[in-house]
Amino acid sequence: MPEVIAADGALFENRWVVVERPAEGESLTIPEGQAALIPADLWLAGYDQFAGREDIGVWFDSHDEPELLAGKAQELPLIAVNFPRFVDGRGYSIGRLLRERFGYRGELRAIGDVLLDQLQFMKRCGFDAFVLRADKDITKAARCLNFFSQTYQAATDTDQPLFRRRAS
Template sequence: MKNIIRIQSNEVAVVKADNWIISEEDHDALGSCEILPMKAWLARIKQGDDVNPALWIDVDDDAMELQDVIEKLSFICVFFEDFKDGRGYSTAYLLRKRLNYQGELRAFGDVLRDQLSLMRQCGFDSFAIKEGKDPYDATKGIKGLSVTYSGSVSQPNPLYRRVRR
């Protein structure tokens, strides 16, 4: 994958490319860096195959299907087909809060600078910025507003539990 921004222990790093490859569908002779779609990955697990600890979630996949196998995963990518489709935010929330997923969580697809802080607050810690956009420029979108009222994945307490107003 290309145009990567990763946040690790509050440090932001830009990586031009890493070795991971999104596979549209399952096939024979999978490479060691291929990321299967969630449904295909689940089918492989069911068969007892030894697969990569990585998968990608499509816009209409239900992340809760990963409930029993979440500990087998260390890298999950969530697809944004269109940045105006906000399902991926709830997917990230569920992975982090409901399934307690601790590994890397990456947004890819129509991923743009102006939504990165929202994605970060919902639990994403890595982003494959849309092709053609400058990932260095996109890092400006990570911080977002310094005040947030509601709680979120990154800050579970709402403002009224955080500060004395």
């Protein structure tokens, strides 16, 4: 299983398996005895079955709307956002919305086509765990999380832009 890097640079083992969306006409199959991430809309559809389980989290695809979980996001131990291609930036918006609008405080994980040069920007959008693309060297990830010493804009990691921080 691939390792996960936390926003503080620590590495830990990935105990979560991503369960792909079942094909048309098939039912969702969750592996026995393993923590699973299921599509967010399917978690909501099976809410009575899945609510309160610490071994079930959800994942969003880049075209999914985080509003699906409005009022229920805090019930999840982990939310993952899939970045299907590095040029698809919709996952950044999903991360910010989950943190800022819906107040999600649990683990927010980036999965999919996650590259080293994206890590600090994902972190600024509220992601606190990352599963790198298989061909990337995770030992270089910690340095990439804090590549820039200062940032100009306000984001989930700081509520003031640089000019206000310098003035105070």
